[in-house]
Amino acid sequence: MTSTLRKANAYYVILIAGAAALGGFLFGFDTAVINGAVLALAKAFNTTSWVTGFAVSLALLGSAIGAFFAGQIADRYGRVKAMVVAAGLFTLSAIGSGIAFSIWDFIFWRLLGGIAVGAASVIAPAYIAECSPSHLRGRLGSLQQLAIVVGIFIALLSDYFIAVSAGSAEAPFLFGIAAWRWMFWTAAPPAVFYGMAALTIPESPRYLVAQGREPEAANVLSKILGGDVLAKIEEIRQTVMLEREPKFSDLLGRSGGLLAIVWIGIALSVFQQFVGINVIFYYSSVLWRAVGFSEKDSLTITVITAAVNIVTTLIAIAFVDKFGRKPLLILGSIGMTATLGTMAFIFRTAQLDAAGNPTLTGSAGIVALLAANIYVFCFGFSWGPVVWVLLGEMFNNKIRAAALSVAAAMQWIANFVVSTTFPPILQYFGLGAAYGLYTIAAAISLFFVLFFIRETKGMELEQM
Known part of the structure; x- marks a missing residue:
């Protein structure tokens, strides 16, 4: 029963x-x-x-x-x-x-x-x-x-x-x-x-307890946990009573600047975007059409890339607790540097058509296509999900909420910068230059992980 x-x-x-x-x-x-x-x-x-x-x-x-x-x-x-x-x-x-x-x-x-x-x-x-x-x-x-x-x-x-x-x-x-x-x-x-x-x-039981609606919270918890939930209600009540609203001043050190761990969280967020991943998902059909693929073929490639992203996310979910966060980030950075560098070289050395767009002849188109999908694979098992895992666990209990909001906001802003600058870079400097910039970011991300990221696998949140 x-x-x-x-x-x-x-x-x-x-x-x-x-x-x-x-x-x-x-x-x-x-x-x-x-x-x-x-x-x-x-x-x-x-x-x-x-x-x-x-x-x-x-x-x-x-x-x-x-x-x-x-x-x-x-x-x-x-x-x-x-x-x-x-x-x-x-x-x-x-x-x-x-x-x-x-x-x-x-x-x-x-x-x-x-x-x-x-x-x-x-x-x-x-x-x-x-x-x-x-x-x-x-x-x-x-x-x-x-x-x-x-x-x-x-x-x-x-x-x-x-x-x-x-x-x-x-x-x-x-x-x-x-x-x-x-x-x-x-x-x-x-x-x-x-x-x-x-x-x-139902409404979150934690929110219901915070609002003094404990009978409703007990009803929800009984469906979630089963059995006697009074002890859980009391535990939530005590937690809510001890908590206070996080303040951004908690993120400042004695010198008045942001704590080092907050800067590391911001850097993780920024590097996740500066490797250019969202260019693939926002502009990939434009990218492939620019190098000679038809609209239909460009969209087909884009759909395949998205499917690769799903598979690699499942891989990350399966292995992040087994292999650890830092090894996955290191492998991802190495893979992204190699594949982005390959695409930068191919597009930089490609022949131009009458409109000034690169045309990939012979095996170059296949190599670029493989490199793009391997790049998505490398991002998908590493910097995509692992950054979110780290941001959720690397900060201590006191600053977690405030630090997360700052890091997440910087991630959206970095995404905005990359997405806004891609069309003019494509128009005035070409795809080779765009992928060259993302290659540099991927290479720097490797050294950032090696020197600044601590492994958090198996650690309790209270140990952070």
């Missing part, structure tokens, strides 16, 4: 964690869906490369804003209500981006979607952690990262089918409306579903 009850509890927790992780799915979907629409968008609104890069990446600044304030909203109004608000913003952004009349109102709708992405990136992991029993917390927490990469894959897959069905992203699709607009509208149904799913799951 106890075993049956435990299974029922586990299924219930998986169900509610899965509903919360839909925020991660939309996080990935929203950030990647623009991939297949970039060139069509630029032509529709006759934008320069700088404005195109700005339109693609401004959503990332919105994400920094959403992440910064989501915690406060969730603490005041509850995790579930915050999820419903994020779902509403996702829906509005999807509809608005598709009906945009100019590049400037398009930017507004993307900014709105960015705020929802940032909120989802904070709320879903917090809710899952607070609702998970200790023996399931690690695996359930990984649902968020898995949901993100699956969202990226589905977005790119939908871009592919829409573009192929219409003939191109610029061509008319259903009801004579341009295909690129439908690419954004495909985000609306999952956003609505996310909001509906959020309304069916």
Whole structure:
């Protein structure tokens, strides 16, 4: 009977964690869906490369804003209500981006979607952690990262089918409306579903205890843990009483500057973006078309790359506790340096066509394609998920929340910088120069890990 009850509890927790992780799915979907629409968008609104890069990446600044304030909203109004608000913003952004009349109102709708992405990136992991029993917390927490990469894959897959069905992203699709607009509208149904799913799951028991709603908390905990939950209620109550709201002044040392560990967290976040990974997911169809692949083939390659990302995330989830954080980061940095360097060399030495774009002849195209996917593989088992693992455990209890918010905000800002600068670098200096810069960042990241990162495998959070 106890075993049956435990299974029922586990299924219930998986169900509610899965509903919360839909925020991660939309996080990935929203950030990647623009991939297949970039060139069509630029032509529709006759934008320069700088404005195109700005339109693609401004959503990332919105994400920094959403992440910064989501915690406060969730603490005041509850995790579930915050999820419903994020779902509403996702829906509005999807509809608005598709009906945009100019590049400037398009930017507004993307900014709105960015705020929802940032909120989802904070709320879903917090809710899952607070609702998970200790023996399931690690695996359930990984649902968020898995949901993100699956969202990226589905977005790119939908871009592919829409573009192929219409003939191109610029061509008319259903009801004579341009295909690129439908690419954004495909985000609306999952956003609505996310909001509906959020309304069916219980509020976090930790939030309920903090609000003095202990009978409701006991009811939720009985479904999660089973048996007598009064001791757990008392444990949560004592924790809530001892806690105070984190302050950013906690991050300052005696000299007035940021603590060294905070700088290390910021550097981890910045290097994760400066190796250029999001160029692959935001601009890969542009990249492959620039070197001679057709639109259909470019989108096919992009979908394959996203599938590789899912597989490597599963690998990281399986081995991060076995091999440790530092070895995976070292292997990832070495692999990324080699593959990015290969792509930089190939694109730098490629012949140019009449329009000034590199053309890959002979085996060069195959080598570039393999290098790009091996690069994603190297990132996917290392710097992608492991940075988030380290940021969650490297700070001590006193500064964890505040330090995480600073590091996460810097990650979104670094993402913004890379995504905004790629189109003009591509236009004025070429792909070889772009990949050369990312190669340098990957090489520096290796030495950063060797000299500054401490292994945290097997350590208790109280030991940090």
